[in-house]
Amino acid sequence: MSPPLADIATYLFTAIGLLFFLAGTVGLLRFPDTVSRLHALTKADNLGLGFLAVGLAFQVEHWSDLLRLGLIWALALLAAGTAAQLVARAALTEAGRRRREGR
């Protein structure tokens, strides 16, 4: 007996999502500086979470759960984007301070 189509879709999309998480984590660990690490983290994590949300959307029991999933993704996007901007700005300020002190 093959699993229902919805389950196959869930497996597929969560697997793609996990690939993005993996790529983001590798980037976070391997990239040389703060800004490129942020790039890896935010882009990959947001897409990864998006695919996880799409995958889980095939498992909802009530349509209102779709709203919740969408809200979670939107909030995570908003928070991650803001945090990335703040971290990048802090890194920039820190680099500037180091350069001034170095001279």
Place this chain on the structure above:
Amino acid sequence: MIDPATVYGLTGAAVVGIGLYGFLSLRHLLRRVLAFNVVGSGIFLMFGAAGYRGAAVEADPVPQALIITGIVVALAATALAVGLILAYAGATGRRTLPEDDL
């Protein structure tokens, strides 16, 4: 074989040990407070896992309620401890206790 409740209970015991090690050995006062929170969290985990054992239909709600209370009280205690550390650091310019200078 080993059941989930036992896995989490033993993990809780190990977390208590890890936190205790940090609490006893770290000198930075904020790190001590952090380690103390790890100890508390391990105790909660042991307690919750004990309440989960023998759960026929659902986890026992009484330990859960007590743990939620504990988490909130732990935050209150942490906030007071952080306030004391900030006042101490402001008064002495230190982040460690003189007793730990050997």
Place this chain on the structure above:
Amino acid sequence: MTAPAIDIVLCATVLAVALAAVSGFGVFRAVVFFIVYGVLISMAWLRLDAVDVALAEAAIGAGLTGVLLLSAVARVTRLTGSGSYRPRVNALPAAIAAAGVTVALGWAFLGLPVPRGLTEDVARNLDRSGLENPVNAVLLNFRAWDTLLESVVLLAALIGVWALAPDSGWGGRAGVPQHARRGGVLESFGRTLPPLGLMIGVYVVWAGATAPGGAFQGGTVLAAVLLLVAMAGLLPAPRIAAAGLRLALVAGPAVFLAVGMAGLGWGGFLVLPPAIAKPLILGIEAALTLSIAVTLALLVLGRPEPSTEGGG
């Protein structure tokens, strides 16, 4: 029943991250690891069917404690400098003692008899409690004593934090003044999120009657909204002498105590008659949520500083 692989992997990760949080990294990294640890532990609670605890741990254990410690790290570093120091004392005796305690605790845990538990007792009396979520039925009805005293503990801790204020700061604005770049991302984040945060916070409290959630989890979301607004520099932190603020702080414990006293007419302190338990609990929760939100936010902001006096 054998533990599925996910439990083993999760527990191993929890231990690794807990070790990292107390290991040789600097204090900032330790706090970051502690936040990650809190998120992982809340996943452990999900695995143990304790969704209410998972919510509380994620919101309070990881979220608020993380913010509190991160801002404390910045302030302590400013006060004491970031020079190097010997991070540890007595590492070996501490490790031996900790290992001994772990072995003893593990041995004791394995030796515990499987408890009969109180699940059935709670389930049998659930329809008399006014709530359908058994955890909140315990928190707000069966063990209301604990929750009443807990709300008083929060208040006492806040008074303790305030008592550390220097005389010149007494009555002033809580915490250090917060700055955010004008028109920057933090400011727009602070304007976008509060409406959503208020809705989610109130929803979590309301849903707590029948589903996971409740006054503490929802109150923490509301506290986070207050903190975000303060950190984004959109509103100054309140003056701790303000009458309105103090009213908000004591509203929860006061209403709780009043309902408890009214219970004396029904057979005892904190006895809630089943027929009107639901509206009574709703009233307690509404006041309690307000007090929890304001108290938690002020606990994280900290004592008033003298320099905040001139701030407008």
